[in-house]
Amino acid sequence: QVQLVESGGGLVQAGGSLRLSCAAAGRTFNAYAVGWFRQAPGKEREFVTALSDNGGPTYYADSVKGRFTISRDNARNTVHLQMNSLKPEDTAVYYCAATLARVSTTVTAYDYWGQGTQVTVSS
Numbered sequence: 001q002v003q004l005v006e007s008g009g010g011l012v013q014a015g016g017s018l019r020l021s022c023a024a025a026g027r028t029f030n031a032y033a034v035g036w037f038r039q040a041p042g043k044e045r046e047f048v049t050a051l052s053d054n055g056g057p058t059y060y061a062d063s064v065k066g067r068f069t070i071s072r073d074n075a076r077n078t079v080h081l082q083m084n085s086l087k088p089e090d091t092a093v094y095y096c097a098a099t100l101a102r103v104s105t106t107v108t109a110y111d112y113w114g115q116g117t118q119v120t121v122s123s
Contacts, residue, residue, distance in 0.1 A: 002026035002112050004096045009117030012086055016121070020081040022096030022114060030074035033103035035110060036081045038092035038119075045095070045107050049081065052103040059105055064090075086121045093118050 008020040022034070035050035049060045049070040058070060069082040079096060094117050097110035104110070 002029060002032060002098050004098060004112055004114035006094065006096050006114040006117040009094060009119045011120045011122065014086060014088055014121055014123050016086050017082070017084045018086065018119060020083065020094055020096075020117060020119070022079040022081075024077040024079070024098065026077070029077045029098075032098040032100055032112075034070075034072060034079045035097045035099075035103070035105075036070060036079075037095045037097060037107060037110075038090075039095070039116075040092040043092075047105040047107070048094070050103050050105060051079070057103070059103065061105075083119070086119075088121045088123045091119060091121050 003025040005023045012018055031053055033052050036048040037045050038048050039045040047061050051058050051070045067085045072079045096114040098112040099110045
């Protein structure tokens with residue numbers, strides 16, 4: 001089992017950057033594929049990006065490709081999401097997720113979730 005805690009959210013102007021972090025508690029974190037998802041008010045939770053347990057392959061939603069970068073530091077049990085060129089439509093609660101199964105872009109593939117961190121992008 002693994003527990004996930006996100007941090008780094010906040011309020012930023014359009015065009016700005018934020019770096020989200022996800023700290024994992026668990027001795028075998030390097031065995032998990034990890035992903036970031038987001039949920040805006042009144043909308044379903046949607047895929048943002050995911051990274052396999054061994055550092056690759058990596059997947060990105062078309063809406064964030066070229067702007068967001070996922071990375072992981074297995075030695076520190078941490079996953080990061082670097083978000084650049086932020087847009088108002090990126091406003092959402094961002095969730096970190098993990099699975100022992102193959103890396104996936106679907107919500108239902110992930111067994112472990114953090115509590116989420118709010119990202120608000122002002123125009």
